[in-house]
Amino acid sequence: MLPDSLKIKIRAGYTLITQALPHFSTRKAQNYLVAEIAKVLAGEYDKSRRILVAEAGTGIGKSLAYILAALPVAQHAKKKLIISTATITLQEQLMVKDLPFFLRHSEFKFTFTLAKGRQRYCCEHKLFSTQQGTEQQALFTEKPQAGDQVLLTRLHEAYLAGKWLGDRDSWPTPIPNRVWQQIVSDKFSCKRALANHRQCPFHRARDAINKADVIVVNHALLLADLELGGGIILPEPDNCFYVLDEAHHLPKISRDFSSARASIKGSQDWLKKINQLSQHINKTIKRHTTITPGINMLESAQEIIKELKTVELFFNNNPSYFNESDKYRFALGELPETLHHPACHLKEESKKCLSALNKLSNIISEEIKDGNVKTKDVEPLMIELGFFQQRIENMQTLWVMLTREKTTKQAPIAAWAEREKAEIYLNASPIEVGGILEKIFWSQAAGIILCSATLTSLNNFEYFKRQSGLKSNDGTQYLRLKSPFNYPAIPLIIADMESDPTQAGFDDELIEKIENYLRDNEGNLVLFASYWQMNLVADKLNKKYQEALLIQGVLSRSKLIxxxxxxxxxxxxxxxxxxxxxxxxxxxxxxxxxxxxxxKLPFAVPNSPVEEAHSEWIKAQGGNPFLQLSIPETSKKLIQSCGRLIRKENDTGRIIILDKRVKTKRYGKGLLDALPPFAIQFEHKH
Structure with missing residues (x-):
């Protein structure tokens, strides 16, 4: 239950904050959101599952509401508050504007920090070793270029002078990947247990995270931590309340995150270098305990190379796979029998190889702790070993997915081969991530608030529930709050079009209609469903509008705006x-x-192997992918597109849709009904 003292604290905070905001007007919906967030996190609805899915329309003031409600409840429950976003823009807004404003104008005392993934930080020791001429380059995939060493020296000097804190984002110019991969922190060699890594930028940042009350992250980092079991980069999930803003991105980011990929030829090349690692270990570590894992590592690596050759041969013998495109998807995620056998072997051998590498890493760490080897002698070895651990771990993930047992309950994985120049890559990705999210997140966290301006499609939460693995009867609370904007004052015009986008005459008609509907001396935005259609219209109208016409892709996003x-x-x-x-x-x-x-209605063509596999699976289950995937997705995107016009309470203007299918197709009414209550007008011929 929410104690009265806490309710008073939240109300007092609200009063102070809103008094400090210029032109603030009280909003019922915002008050309601504050109350519901506090109740859910305090366990008033369900003590064991404190999850709220809240769709809060634009203009309600979500960030104000969730900081105001979640912060005092988190402090009362002695939990950390983690705010996760999908975009850098929102992250910056929280770090630069919202949280400092709260700290200044409320009576809450709290500290906050921005957490970034390990790969955004350099490893101090790797940075130092680039200045000592220790040659690690053989391991890396991109060739060094002139100027790389100069840049590494500048990074080194700035770091020593305290002018650079060792994270990639705070260096004034972009650091090329081939340079960054030589100094990036990795979980295998940059270990806190090693004395000379305790001051590494990532571990220092980790200390700041441990001390902070509020931690701002992005969805990808949050998932990275949860996938490792939680509590690795961020605090333990059961010690945290989470707010996921822009939560509609979570299912897709989770899917991308759980996918794996490996090259067939390239993997053989780096695996051959494992012999050098073995020699390096034997030369540096004088312990008998390294003999068995050392032999196991070499034997497994040989087996992996042998099986990868079989896979390579399979693709060489079946060039027709790539006749139609550079991607070939395996139906229902099932590899052909000829590939299944080597894939099972690869799964076993990569597991053995990883286990041997991990044993060797532990032995080396013990030798350092016991003072039997000098850290400077063993450091390059740890970096080299870490390189192989990372690669083999990724490889194992891929083969585990590609050989997973099929069950009728669970969606299969999407599996595909991809040809890039002379290389072939194998890829695997889950189709549905609900089960994964339930296991690593929903069931583990102390409390979670998911919010966004668009979480429903076709006027309900069903699509989001299916995507994210949440249910109606599992204790999760659902809340929809309408935007305070005056939508009925905004005309939404359905243009009278001869052709619909699937018909031949549409392009010509589009050029003519857009020209008719553009307004002089005003701010216009035209949203297209494809680049080629956008460029086609731009070519035709360029002459007339010249510098007034600003085209995405020609100008960078920031220059455009x-x-x-x-x-x-x-x-x-x-x-x-x-x-x-x-x-x-x-x-x-x-x-x-x-x-x-x-x-045009924003129908996404299922062109990625994962989307194709998803459609295929729904069909196999007797479902209709168009109704179950395309329409809900389109509904969500159309709401977002229309949402560009009204950003503030007094905004005005009009929206024109040039796709007659909203009028002529059965699904059109559902798409229009799900939009905010605009004044819909069907244009008729005069």
């Missing part, structure tokens, strides 16, 4: 042409956008 705002501020015509990438996260309030044109 900056130029557009400058033109609008000068009262000039400005037209942004963009694709799906601009239908989310683009913030053009007030006069920066008053005319929004959506050329």
């Amino acid at each position: 900056k130029t557009h705002k400058q033109r609008c501020d000068q009262g000039k015509t400005s037209i942004i042409f963009g694709t799906g990438g601009l239908s989310e996260g683009l913030d053009l309030p007030g006069h920066y956008l008053t005319n929004l044109i959506i050329t």
Whole structure:
């Protein structure tokens, strides 16, 4: 239960914060959201499962609500508060604006920090060894270039002078991958237990994370930690309350995160270098205990190379796999019999090889602790060993997925081969991640708030539940709060089109209609479903509009927005042409956008092997992928696209949809009904 003292504290915080906000107006929906977050986290609905899925329309003030409710409840329960976002923009807003504002204007005392993945930090020791001429380059995949050593020396000097803290993002210019991979922190060689790694940037950042009350992360890092069992990079899940903002991205990020990939030829090349590692170990570590794991490592590596040759031969003998495209997907995730056999062997041998590498790593760590070897002698060896551990671990993940037993209950994995130049890669990815999220997250965390402006599609949460593995009857709470904006004042015009996007005349008609609907001396945004269609229209209208026409891809996103705002501020015509990438996260309030044109319903063609596999599985189950996947996904994207127009309470303008299918197809009504209550107008011929 939520104690009265806590309710008073939350109310007092609300009063102080809202008084400090210029032009603040009280919103019922925001108050309700604050109360519900606090109740769910305090266990008022369900003590064992404190999860809330909250769709809060634009303008409610989500970040204010969740900090206000979750922070005092977390402090009362002695839990950490982790706020996870999908985009850097929102992360920066929390770190630079929202959290400092809270600290300044409320009476809550708390510390906050930004957590980044290990791969964003350099390893101090690797950085130092680049200055000592110890040659590690043989291990890395990209060839060094002129200037690399100069950059490494500059990084080294700045780090020693305390001008650079060792994270990749704070260096003023981008650090190329081939340079970064020589100094990046990795979990195998950059271990806290080793005395000369305790001051490594990642471990120092980890200390800051342990001390902070509020930790801001992104979804990918959160998943990385949970997949390792939790408590590795971030605190233990049962000691944390989580707020996942932009939560509609979570299923896709989880899917990408759980996928694996390995090259067939390239893997053989680096595996051959394991002999050098073996010699290096024998030369440096004088202990008999390394003999058995050393032999096991070499034997397994030989077996892996042998089986990879079999796989390579299979693809050489079946060139027709790549006749139609550079990707070939295995139906229902099942490898052909000829491949299944070597794949099972590869799973076993990569497991043995990894186990041997881990044993060797532990022996070396013990030798360092016991003072039997000098750290500087053994450091390059740990880096080399870490390289192989990382690669073999990834390989094992792939073969485990590719040989997983099929069950009728569980969705199969998506499996495909990909050809890039002379190399062939094998890939595997789960189709549905609900089961994974339940196991690593929903059942482990002390409390979770999932929020976003779009979590429903077709007016309900069913699609999101299916994607994320949450249920209606598992104790999870669901909440939908309408935006306070005056949507009925905004006309949504369904243009009278002769052709629909599947018909031949659509492109020509599109050019003519867009030209008709563009408004001079205003901020226009035209959203296209594909680049080629956008460029086709741009070529035709370029002459007429010239510098008023700003095209995504021609200009960088930041340059595009900056130029557009400058033109609008000068009262000039400005037209942004963009694709799906601009239908989310683009913030053009007030006069920066008053005319929004959506050329086509945002149906995504299932063009990735994972999406194709998902459709195939739904069909195999007797379902309809169009109704179960495409329509809900389109509904969500259409809501996001229309959401570009109204960003603030007083925004005005109009939306035009140039796709007649919302009027002519049976699913059209459902898509329109799920939108905010715009004033829908069907245009008729005069």
